[in-house]
Amino acid sequence: MMRIATGIIAAVLAVAGFADAGDQRARRVAVPVVKIEKGDACVAPTGEMRRDHMNMLLHQRDRTLRQGVRESRFSLKNCVDCHASRETGSVLGKDGFCSSCHVYASVSLDCFECHTPLRQTRAASVPQ
């Protein structure tokens, strides 16, 4: 009985210790603030979007440009329309949806050298 109780106490302490380590890490490193502006669900589950959004965009971009297939599901325009900030209307900037993570991970973001990072006025006028 005594042995089991000791085991339980040890386990609880270990979990608390891990959680504390996680908290400390979060305090040491500035975790990006990702503001998801609109909707509960993206076109794929969050984990998949985090891992594969670049591949989805790459695939869609070639199909759209080379073959003229204009599906809105994985289009960059669709991303921007949902995720652009309500204040600035852009996915770039300090707390911008795209740039906050990309700056944190130090991954260059070339899409918006040519594409507009701004939500189109037509979509902005629709109440959300």
Next chain:
Amino acid sequence: MSPDRRQFLGWGAAVAAGTALAPAIRLIELAQARSPQEAASALQRWGLLIDITKCADCDECVTACHEENGVTGHGRPGTDAQWIRKVSLRDKRTGYAQTLPLMCQHCEHPPCVDVCPTGASFRREDGIVLVDKHTCIGCRYCVMACPYGARSFVHETVSGQKSDVPRGKGTVESCTLCVHRVDRGETPACVEACNRDGGKAMVFGDLNDPSAEIHRRLRAELSTQVRADLALNTGVRYQGL
């Protein structure tokens, strides 16, 4: 009547029905609008017919094009991008003057595609010649190769692009025949502006579609290609040149 003979007649009837129905089926196939999920197909060949005798002394097409595609300059005519321009022709002996809009001629055999080292310059299945700016390295071979001087290089950082028309420094660009509008089933901005405010000189359509105005007019009236000697089979045709 022997069974063989009857069978032969049956085949004849089937062939006759087939030849009668086949063109109708093809017409239906061509007339159907393309859905966004469908790829551009070689059944279509988009083109323009420009009647220079009606071309007014205005630049509505140029203004509309640059407005639609977000093409803005820096007040430097030597290097600013130009997707469409008005060209003036004047016969030195008689003084007879003409003016015409000139843009990418959307050739069937485009020299810009031949010379591109990365495959960025390409011709879509439906005849529209485009630049894939993701793979364009800005070498400008295509600018040199184009006999119509239709391509421009973007020298300076661009901002305020239209969402349908991405543009960026270090790439080459030209008339896209307003591909984003064509995919929606609309006509290019220059044609719309010309028919609204200009001389109603431009017609847009499918060169392969027998029911299209452009097809009928090209069949019935005289038209010319600019630099026809190069045998590029341009998608843009002129009348009265």
